[in-house]
Amino acid sequence: MLNKKSVTDLAVAGKKVLVRCDFNVPMKDGAITNDARIEGALPTIQYLIENGAQVILMSHLGRPKGEAKPEFTLAPVAVRLGEFLKKDVLFADDAEVVGENAKTMVAGMKDGDVLLLQNTRYRKEETKNGEEFAKELASLADLYVNDAFGTAHRAHASNVGVSSLLPSALGFLVKKEIDVMGKTMEAPERPFVAILGGAKVSDKIGVIENLLDKVDTLIIGGGMAYTFFVAKGWSVGNSLLEVEKVELAKSLLEKAEAKGVKLLLPVDNVIATGFSNEAEFKTVASNEIPDGWEGLDIGAASIKLFEAEIANAKTVVWNGPMGVFEMSNFARGTFAVAEALTKTDALTIIGGGDSAAAVIQSGYADKMSHISTGGGASLELFEGKVLPGIDAINEK
Ligand code: AMP
Numbered sequence: 001m002l003n004k005k006s007v008t009d010l011a012v013a014g015k016k017v018l019v020r021c022d023f024n025v026p027m028k029d030g031a032i033t034n035d036a037r038i039e040g041a042l043p044t045i046q047y048l049i050e051n052g053a054q055v056i057l058m059s060h061l062g063r064p065k066g067e068a069k070p071e072f073t074l075a076p077v078a079v080r081l082g083e084f085l086k087k088d089v090l091f092a093d094d095a096e097v098v099g100e101n102a103k104t105m106v107a108g109m110k111d112g113d114v115l116l117l118q119n120t121r122y123r124k125e126e127t128k129n130g131e132e133f134a135k136e137l138a139s140l141a142d143l144y145v146n147d148a149f150g151t152a153h154r155a156h157a158s159n160v161g162v163s164s165l166l167p168s169a170l171g172f173l174v175k176k177e178i179d180v181m182g183k184t185m186e187a188p189e190r191p192f193v194a195i196l197g198g199a200k201v202s203d204k205i206g207v208i209e210n211l212l213d214k215v216d217t218l219i220i221g222g223g224m225a226y227t228f229f230v231a232k233g234w235s236v237g238n239s240l241l242e243v244e245k246v247e248l249a250k251s252l253l254e255k256a257e258a259k260g261v262k263l264l265l266p267v268d269n270v271i272a273t274g275f276s277n278e279a280e281f282k283t284v285a286s287n288e289i290p291d292g293w294e295g296l297d298i299g300a301a302s303i304k305l306f307e308a309e310i311a312n313a314k315t316v317v318w319n320g321p322m323g324v325f326e327m328s329n330f331a332r333g334t335f336a337v338a339e340a341l342t343k344t345d346a347l348t349i350i351g352g353g354d355s356a357a358a359v360i361q362s363g364y365a366d367k368m369s370h371i372s373t374g375g376g377a378s379l380e381l382f383e384g385k386v387l388p389g390i391d392a393i394n395e396k
Helices: 036-050 075-085 100-107 131-138 157-163 172-186 202-212 225-231 243-259 300-311 332-342 353-362 375-382
Strands: 016-020 054-058 090-092 114-117 143-146 168-170 192-196 217-220 262-264 268-272 281-285 294-298 315-319 347-350
Touching: 016 036, 016 157, 036 054, 036 075, 036 172, 075 090, 075 114, 090 100, 100 114, 131 157, 143 157, 168 172, 172 315, 172 347, 172 375, 192 202, 192 300, 202 217, 202 243, 202 375, 217 300, 225 243, 225 294, 243 262, 262 300, 268 300, 294 300, 294 332, 300 332, 315 332, 315 353, 315 375, 332 353, 347 353, 353 375
Parallel strands: 016 054, 016 143, 054 114, 090 114, 143 168, 192 217, 192 315, 217 262, 315 347
Antiparallel strands: 268 281, 268 294
16 A cells, blocks of 8 residues: 655645646636536645645646647636635746746745646646756745646656655545545455446556456446457447457456456447437347447446446446437436446445546436546556556655
Protein backbone atom coordinates (compact mmCIF):
# COMPACT_ATOMS: atom_id res chain seq x y z
CA MET A 1 0.00 0.00 0.00
CA LEU A 2 1.22 3.47 -0.80
CA ASN A 3 2.33 5.48 2.15
CA LYS A 4 2.43 8.95 0.68
CA LYS A 5 2.43 12.15 2.70
CA SER A 6 -0.92 13.86 3.10
CA VAL A 7 -1.50 17.62 3.30
CA THR A 8 -2.02 17.14 7.06
CA ASP A 9 1.62 15.96 7.32
CA LEU A 10 2.93 19.34 6.15
CA ALA A 11 3.61 22.39 8.36
CA VAL A 12 1.73 24.90 6.23
CA ALA A 13 1.28 27.94 8.49
CA GLY A 14 2.83 31.04 6.94
CA LYS A 15 4.03 29.01 3.95
CA LYS A 16 3.28 29.42 0.27
CA VAL A 17 1.63 26.18 -0.81
CA LEU A 18 1.30 25.40 -4.52
CA VAL A 19 -1.69 23.13 -5.14
CA ARG A 20 -2.41 21.27 -8.39
CA CYS A 21 -6.21 21.04 -8.69
CA ASP A 22 -8.42 19.61 -11.39
CA PHE A 23 -10.45 22.63 -12.46
CA ASN A 24 -10.97 21.18 -15.94
CA VAL A 25 -14.69 22.04 -15.75
CA PRO A 26 -17.14 21.78 -18.65
CA MET A 27 -17.78 25.23 -20.18
CA LYS A 28 -20.32 26.60 -22.61
CA ASP A 29 -20.10 30.13 -24.04
CA GLY A 30 -17.67 31.15 -21.31
CA ALA A 31 -19.87 29.85 -18.47
CA ILE A 32 -19.20 26.84 -16.24
CA THR A 33 -21.90 24.20 -16.80
CA ASN A 34 -20.94 21.87 -13.94
CA ASP A 35 -18.88 22.91 -10.93
CA ALA A 36 -18.47 19.49 -9.27
CA ARG A 37 -14.71 19.62 -9.84
CA ILE A 38 -14.44 22.97 -8.08
CA GLU A 39 -16.47 21.63 -5.17
CA GLY A 40 -14.26 18.55 -5.03
CA ALA A 41 -11.19 20.73 -4.46
CA LEU A 42 -12.70 22.70 -1.56
CA PRO A 43 -11.71 20.47 1.41
CA THR A 44 -7.97 20.82 0.68
CA ILE A 45 -8.22 24.55 -0.06
CA GLN A 46 -10.29 25.21 3.07
CA TYR A 47 -7.90 23.19 5.21
CA LEU A 48 -4.98 25.27 3.92
CA ILE A 49 -6.79 28.57 4.51
CA GLU A 50 -7.78 27.57 8.05
CA ASN A 51 -4.22 26.54 8.80
CA GLY A 52 -2.73 29.86 7.74
CA ALA A 53 -1.17 28.93 4.40
CA GLN A 54 -0.88 31.21 1.36
CA VAL A 55 -2.65 29.10 -1.21
CA ILE A 56 -1.48 29.19 -4.84
CA LEU A 57 -3.73 27.09 -7.08
CA MET A 58 -3.04 25.81 -10.58
CA SER A 59 -4.90 23.67 -13.09
CA HIS A 60 -5.30 23.01 -16.77
CA LEU A 61 -8.55 23.65 -18.64
CA GLY A 62 -9.27 22.01 -21.99
CA ARG A 63 -6.61 21.76 -24.65
CA PRO A 64 -5.18 25.17 -25.58
CA LYS A 65 -2.12 23.28 -26.90
CA GLY A 66 0.56 25.53 -25.49
CA GLU A 67 -1.01 28.84 -26.46
CA ALA A 68 -2.76 31.54 -24.44
CA LYS A 69 -6.18 31.12 -26.04
CA PRO A 70 -8.78 33.28 -24.28
CA GLU A 71 -11.53 30.65 -24.55
CA PHE A 72 -9.50 28.46 -22.17
CA THR A 73 -8.96 31.09 -19.46
CA LEU A 74 -9.41 30.00 -15.86
CA ALA A 75 -10.92 33.40 -14.95
CA PRO A 76 -14.49 32.04 -14.53
CA VAL A 77 -13.13 29.36 -12.18
CA ALA A 78 -11.56 32.01 -9.92
CA VAL A 79 -14.94 33.75 -9.67
CA ARG A 80 -16.88 30.55 -8.93
CA LEU A 81 -14.28 29.39 -6.44
CA GLY A 82 -14.55 32.73 -4.65
CA GLU A 83 -18.32 32.21 -4.33
CA PHE A 84 -17.80 28.77 -2.80
CA LEU A 85 -15.12 30.00 -0.39
CA LYS A 86 -16.96 33.26 0.38
CA LYS A 87 -13.77 35.20 -0.11
CA ASP A 88 -11.86 36.89 -2.92
CA VAL A 89 -9.76 34.60 -5.05
CA LEU A 90 -6.92 36.49 -6.74
CA PHE A 91 -6.40 35.62 -10.39
CA ALA A 92 -3.00 35.98 -12.04
CA ASP A 93 -3.89 36.37 -15.71
CA ASP A 94 -0.43 35.83 -17.19
CA ALA A 95 -0.15 34.36 -20.68
CA GLU A 96 3.09 32.66 -19.63
CA VAL A 97 1.43 31.42 -16.36
CA VAL A 98 4.43 32.36 -14.19
CA GLY A 99 4.88 35.92 -15.53
CA GLU A 100 6.04 39.12 -13.81
CA ASN A 101 2.47 39.93 -12.77
CA ALA A 102 1.95 36.48 -11.19
CA LYS A 103 5.27 36.74 -9.34
CA THR A 104 4.38 40.16 -7.94
CA MET A 105 0.92 39.02 -6.89
CA VAL A 106 2.33 35.91 -5.19
CA ALA A 107 4.97 38.00 -3.38
CA GLY A 108 2.22 40.21 -1.96
CA MET A 109 0.10 37.34 -0.56
CA LYS A 110 -0.81 37.15 3.11
CA ASP A 111 -1.65 34.08 5.20
CA GLY A 112 -5.08 32.74 4.23
CA ASP A 113 -5.02 34.38 0.77
CA VAL A 114 -5.95 32.30 -2.26
CA LEU A 115 -4.56 32.92 -5.75
CA LEU A 116 -5.23 31.04 -8.98
CA LEU A 117 -2.63 30.91 -11.75
CA GLN A 118 -3.64 30.91 -15.43
CA ASN A 119 -4.22 27.64 -17.35
CA THR A 120 -1.02 25.54 -17.12
CA ARG A 121 -1.59 24.29 -20.66
CA TYR A 122 -1.01 27.81 -21.98
CA ARG A 123 2.58 26.59 -21.81
CA LYS A 124 3.81 23.93 -24.26
CA GLU A 125 6.17 22.53 -21.64
CA GLU A 126 3.29 21.52 -19.35
CA THR A 127 2.34 18.27 -21.08
CA LYS A 128 6.00 17.48 -21.84
CA ASN A 129 6.96 17.75 -18.17
CA GLY A 130 9.40 20.50 -19.17
CA GLU A 131 11.94 21.18 -16.45
CA GLU A 132 12.09 24.96 -16.94
CA PHE A 133 8.34 25.39 -16.47
CA ALA A 134 8.36 23.08 -13.43
CA LYS A 135 11.17 25.21 -11.95
CA GLU A 136 9.23 28.43 -12.57
CA LEU A 137 6.14 27.00 -10.87
CA ALA A 138 8.15 25.64 -7.93
CA SER A 139 9.92 29.00 -7.49
CA LEU A 140 6.61 30.52 -6.39
CA ALA A 141 6.16 28.30 -3.34
CA ASP A 142 7.62 26.48 -0.32
CA LEU A 143 5.47 23.36 -0.50
CA TYR A 144 3.54 21.38 -3.11
CA VAL A 145 0.22 19.51 -2.84
CA ASN A 146 -1.24 17.35 -5.61
CA ASP A 147 -5.04 17.22 -5.44
CA ALA A 148 -5.77 16.52 -9.13
CA PHE A 149 -6.71 12.88 -9.62
CA GLY A 150 -7.92 13.40 -13.21
CA THR A 151 -4.36 14.02 -14.42
CA ALA A 152 -2.52 11.73 -11.98
CA HIS A 153 -1.89 9.20 -14.79
CA ARG A 154 0.04 11.83 -16.75
CA ALA A 155 3.58 13.01 -16.08
CA HIS A 156 3.23 16.76 -16.54
CA ALA A 157 5.25 19.72 -15.26
CA SER A 158 2.51 20.83 -12.84
CA ASN A 159 2.25 17.45 -11.14
CA VAL A 160 5.34 15.27 -11.62
CA GLY A 161 7.81 18.06 -12.47
CA VAL A 162 7.15 20.24 -9.41
CA SER A 163 7.01 17.22 -7.06
CA SER A 164 10.75 16.71 -7.29
CA LEU A 165 11.48 20.38 -6.59
CA LEU A 166 9.44 20.99 -3.43
CA PRO A 167 8.46 19.01 -0.32
CA SER A 168 5.24 17.37 -1.48
CA ALA A 169 2.03 15.74 -0.28
CA LEU A 170 -1.36 14.56 -1.53
CA GLY A 171 -4.55 16.57 -1.07
CA PHE A 172 -7.74 15.14 0.43
CA LEU A 173 -9.42 14.41 -2.92
CA VAL A 174 -6.55 12.37 -4.35
CA LYS A 175 -6.03 10.66 -1.00
CA LYS A 176 -9.65 9.51 -0.96
CA GLU A 177 -9.46 8.22 -4.55
CA ILE A 178 -6.34 6.22 -3.77
CA ASP A 179 -7.60 4.97 -0.42
CA VAL A 180 -10.91 3.70 -1.82
CA MET A 181 -9.77 2.35 -5.17
CA GLY A 182 -6.29 1.23 -4.15
CA LYS A 183 -7.57 -0.69 -1.12
CA THR A 184 -10.34 -2.26 -3.18
CA MET A 185 -7.91 -3.56 -5.75
CA GLU A 186 -5.60 -4.90 -3.02
CA ALA A 187 -8.10 -6.51 -0.68
CA PRO A 188 -11.67 -6.50 -2.01
CA GLU A 189 -14.53 -7.94 -0.04
CA ARG A 190 -15.89 -10.88 -2.06
CA PRO A 191 -17.70 -11.62 -4.28
CA PHE A 192 -15.87 -8.95 -6.30
CA VAL A 193 -17.66 -8.08 -9.54
CA ALA A 194 -16.22 -5.82 -12.24
CA ILE A 195 -18.40 -4.42 -15.00
CA LEU A 196 -16.69 -3.14 -18.14
CA GLY A 197 -18.34 -1.49 -21.10
CA GLY A 198 -17.72 1.26 -23.61
CA ALA A 199 -16.65 1.24 -27.18
CA LYS A 200 -13.29 -0.45 -27.48
CA VAL A 201 -11.65 -3.65 -26.28
CA SER A 202 -8.26 -2.20 -27.21
CA ASP A 203 -8.62 0.54 -24.56
CA LYS A 204 -9.31 -1.99 -21.85
CA ILE A 205 -7.05 -4.98 -22.54
CA GLY A 206 -4.72 -4.18 -19.65
CA VAL A 207 -7.69 -3.65 -17.35
CA ILE A 208 -9.28 -6.97 -18.29
CA GLU A 209 -6.00 -8.83 -17.81
CA ASN A 210 -5.38 -7.32 -14.40
CA LEU A 211 -8.98 -7.80 -13.26
CA LEU A 212 -8.92 -11.49 -14.25
CA ASP A 213 -6.39 -11.98 -11.44
CA LYS A 214 -8.58 -10.22 -8.91
CA VAL A 215 -12.31 -10.54 -9.53
CA ASP A 216 -14.79 -13.36 -9.04
CA THR A 217 -17.00 -12.16 -11.89
CA LEU A 218 -16.22 -10.01 -14.92
CA ILE A 219 -19.19 -8.59 -16.82
CA ILE A 220 -18.48 -7.26 -20.30
CA GLY A 221 -21.12 -5.16 -22.08
CA GLY A 222 -21.23 -2.23 -24.48
CA GLY A 223 -19.61 -2.09 -27.90
CA MET A 224 -16.56 -4.05 -26.72
CA ALA A 225 -18.68 -7.17 -26.15
CA TYR A 226 -19.08 -7.79 -29.89
CA THR A 227 -15.42 -8.64 -30.41
CA PHE A 228 -15.93 -11.36 -27.76
CA PHE A 229 -19.08 -12.55 -29.61
CA VAL A 230 -16.99 -13.07 -32.74
CA ALA A 231 -14.39 -14.90 -30.63
CA LYS A 232 -17.20 -17.27 -29.67
CA GLY A 233 -18.10 -17.79 -33.32
CA TRP A 234 -21.21 -15.60 -33.46
CA SER A 235 -22.03 -13.08 -36.20
CA VAL A 236 -22.38 -9.46 -35.15
CA GLY A 237 -23.75 -7.76 -38.29
CA ASN A 238 -22.66 -4.13 -38.34
CA SER A 239 -21.92 -3.99 -34.60
CA LEU A 240 -18.65 -2.48 -33.39
CA LEU A 241 -15.89 -5.00 -34.01
CA GLU A 242 -12.13 -4.93 -33.64
CA VAL A 243 -11.17 -7.72 -35.99
CA GLU A 244 -7.52 -7.62 -34.95
CA LYS A 245 -8.51 -8.21 -31.32
CA VAL A 246 -10.61 -11.34 -31.86
CA GLU A 247 -7.71 -13.70 -31.10
CA LEU A 248 -6.95 -11.76 -27.95
CA ALA A 249 -10.61 -11.93 -26.91
CA LYS A 250 -10.43 -15.72 -27.38
CA SER A 251 -7.40 -15.95 -25.14
CA LEU A 252 -9.05 -13.75 -22.49
CA LEU A 253 -12.09 -16.05 -22.48
CA GLU A 254 -9.77 -19.04 -22.02
CA LYS A 255 -7.81 -17.27 -19.32
CA ALA A 256 -11.00 -16.50 -17.40
CA GLU A 257 -12.00 -20.12 -17.53
CA ALA A 258 -8.57 -21.33 -16.41
CA LYS A 259 -8.64 -18.92 -13.47
CA GLY A 260 -12.18 -19.83 -12.45
CA VAL A 261 -13.43 -16.29 -13.12
CA LYS A 262 -17.04 -16.11 -14.24
CA LEU A 263 -16.95 -14.00 -17.42
CA LEU A 264 -20.42 -12.86 -18.39
CA LEU A 265 -21.31 -11.45 -21.80
CA PRO A 266 -24.74 -10.12 -22.79
CA VAL A 267 -27.19 -12.94 -23.64
CA ASP A 268 -29.36 -10.62 -25.69
CA ASN A 269 -29.01 -7.25 -27.37
CA VAL A 270 -31.03 -4.33 -28.62
CA ILE A 271 -30.09 -4.16 -32.28
CA ALA A 272 -30.89 -1.41 -34.75
CA THR A 273 -30.85 -0.80 -38.51
CA GLY A 274 -28.46 2.14 -38.06
CA PHE A 275 -26.50 4.18 -35.53
CA SER A 276 -29.39 6.53 -34.79
CA ASN A 277 -32.13 6.96 -32.24
CA GLU A 278 -34.57 7.06 -35.15
CA ALA A 279 -33.48 3.66 -36.51
CA GLU A 280 -35.77 0.65 -36.27
CA PHE A 281 -34.80 -1.57 -33.32
CA LYS A 282 -35.59 -4.92 -31.69
CA THR A 283 -34.12 -7.38 -29.19
CA VAL A 284 -32.45 -10.63 -30.25
CA ALA A 285 -30.31 -13.33 -28.63
CA SER A 286 -26.57 -12.78 -28.81
CA ASN A 287 -26.00 -15.53 -31.37
CA GLU A 288 -28.80 -14.26 -33.63
CA ILE A 289 -27.70 -10.82 -34.83
CA PRO A 290 -28.68 -10.64 -38.51
CA ASP A 291 -26.66 -8.98 -41.25
CA GLY A 292 -27.44 -5.29 -41.67
CA TRP A 293 -28.20 -4.75 -37.95
CA GLU A 294 -25.96 -3.48 -35.16
CA GLY A 295 -26.04 -4.03 -31.41
CA LEU A 296 -26.46 -0.75 -29.54
CA ASP A 297 -27.50 -1.90 -26.05
CA ILE A 298 -27.79 -4.98 -23.88
CA GLY A 299 -31.26 -6.57 -23.81
CA ALA A 300 -33.70 -7.27 -20.96
CA ALA A 301 -32.45 -10.81 -20.27
CA SER A 302 -28.87 -9.53 -19.98
CA ILE A 303 -30.03 -6.83 -17.58
CA LYS A 304 -31.62 -9.51 -15.40
CA LEU A 305 -28.51 -11.66 -15.50
CA PHE A 306 -26.22 -8.75 -14.58
CA GLU A 307 -28.61 -7.51 -11.87
CA ALA A 308 -28.51 -10.91 -10.16
CA GLU A 309 -24.72 -10.86 -10.15
CA ILE A 310 -24.64 -7.32 -8.76
CA ALA A 311 -27.19 -8.18 -6.05
CA ASN A 312 -24.93 -10.97 -4.85
CA ALA A 313 -21.71 -8.91 -4.80
CA LYS A 314 -19.85 -7.33 -1.90
CA THR A 315 -17.69 -5.14 -4.13
CA VAL A 316 -18.53 -3.78 -7.57
CA VAL A 317 -16.39 -1.61 -9.83
CA TRP A 318 -17.88 -0.22 -13.03
CA ASN A 319 -16.27 1.48 -16.01
CA GLY A 320 -17.95 2.05 -19.37
CA PRO A 321 -21.58 2.19 -20.53
CA MET A 322 -23.54 -0.93 -21.56
CA GLY A 323 -24.78 0.71 -24.74
CA VAL A 324 -25.10 3.97 -26.61
CA PHE A 325 -26.67 5.66 -23.59
CA GLU A 326 -26.53 9.07 -25.29
CA MET A 327 -29.52 7.86 -27.39
CA SER A 328 -32.70 7.25 -25.37
CA ASN A 329 -33.64 4.01 -27.18
CA PHE A 330 -30.29 2.47 -26.27
CA ALA A 331 -29.80 3.82 -22.75
CA ARG A 332 -31.80 1.27 -20.81
CA GLY A 333 -28.99 -1.21 -20.12
CA THR A 334 -26.65 1.47 -18.76
CA PHE A 335 -29.30 3.03 -16.52
CA ALA A 336 -30.46 -0.43 -15.33
CA VAL A 337 -26.91 -1.21 -14.20
CA ALA A 338 -26.78 2.15 -12.38
CA GLU A 339 -30.07 1.33 -10.67
CA ALA A 340 -28.92 -2.19 -9.74
CA LEU A 341 -25.92 -0.62 -8.00
CA THR A 342 -28.28 1.37 -5.76
CA LYS A 343 -29.97 -1.82 -4.57
CA THR A 344 -26.94 -3.74 -3.38
CA ASP A 345 -25.20 -3.34 -0.04
CA ALA A 346 -21.88 -3.86 -1.82
CA LEU A 347 -19.15 -1.22 -1.97
CA THR A 348 -19.87 0.42 -5.34
CA ILE A 349 -17.12 2.21 -7.22
CA ILE A 350 -17.76 4.11 -10.44
CA GLY A 351 -14.57 4.59 -12.41
CA GLY A 352 -15.20 8.06 -13.82
CA GLY A 353 -15.83 9.01 -17.45
CA ASP A 354 -19.07 7.98 -19.15
CA SER A 355 -20.26 5.65 -16.39
CA ALA A 356 -19.92 8.47 -13.85
CA ALA A 357 -21.86 10.75 -16.23
CA ALA A 358 -24.59 8.09 -16.57
CA VAL A 359 -24.85 7.66 -12.81
CA ILE A 360 -25.09 11.42 -12.27
CA GLN A 361 -27.64 11.75 -15.11
CA SER A 362 -29.75 8.96 -13.58
CA GLY A 363 -29.91 10.77 -10.24
CA TYR A 364 -28.27 7.89 -8.35
CA ALA A 365 -24.97 9.59 -7.60
CA ASP A 366 -25.68 9.90 -3.86
CA LYS A 367 -26.25 6.17 -3.59
CA MET A 368 -22.82 5.08 -4.83
CA SER A 369 -19.96 4.47 -2.41
CA HIS A 370 -17.46 6.27 -4.62
CA ILE A 371 -17.57 8.05 -7.98
CA SER A 372 -14.08 8.69 -9.24
CA THR A 373 -13.15 12.11 -10.60
CA GLY A 374 -10.73 10.57 -13.11
CA GLY A 375 -11.79 8.23 -15.93
CA GLY A 376 -8.32 7.58 -17.37
CA ALA A 377 -6.62 7.60 -13.98
CA SER A 378 -9.07 5.14 -12.43
CA LEU A 379 -8.74 2.81 -15.42
CA GLU A 380 -4.98 2.80 -14.92
CA LEU A 381 -5.50 1.96 -11.24
CA PHE A 382 -7.77 -0.95 -12.25
CA GLU A 383 -5.00 -1.93 -14.65
CA GLY A 384 -2.63 -2.22 -11.69
CA LYS A 385 -0.41 0.62 -12.93
CA VAL A 386 1.44 3.10 -10.76
CA LEU A 387 0.16 6.64 -11.42
CA PRO A 388 3.13 8.96 -12.03
CA GLY A 389 1.47 11.98 -10.36
CA ILE A 390 1.09 10.00 -7.16
CA ASP A 391 4.32 8.06 -7.35
CA ALA A 392 6.22 11.38 -7.45
CA ILE A 393 4.91 12.50 -4.03
CA ASN A 394 7.12 12.16 -0.91
CA GLU A 395 6.69 9.08 1.27
CA LYS A 396 5.77 9.53 4.92
P1 AMP B 1 -15.47 4.39 -23.84
O1 AMP B 1 -14.95 5.78 -24.03
O2 AMP B 1 -14.63 3.34 -24.46
O3 AMP B 1 -15.85 4.10 -22.40
O4 AMP B 1 -16.80 4.34 -24.68
C1 AMP B 1 -17.93 5.08 -24.38
C2 AMP B 1 -18.79 5.16 -25.61
O5 AMP B 1 -19.10 3.85 -26.03
C3 AMP B 1 -20.11 5.86 -25.38
O6 AMP B 1 -20.10 7.05 -26.09
C4 AMP B 1 -21.12 4.88 -25.94
O7 AMP B 1 -22.08 5.50 -26.76
C5 AMP B 1 -20.29 3.92 -26.76
N1 AMP B 1 -20.92 2.61 -26.88
C6 AMP B 1 -21.34 1.81 -25.91
N2 AMP B 1 -21.91 0.70 -26.41
C7 AMP B 1 -21.86 0.81 -27.76
C8 AMP B 1 -22.31 0.01 -28.83
N3 AMP B 1 -22.93 -1.15 -28.61
N4 AMP B 1 -22.07 0.45 -30.08
C9 AMP B 1 -21.45 1.61 -30.31
N5 AMP B 1 -21.01 2.43 -29.34
C10 AMP B 1 -21.22 2.04 -28.07
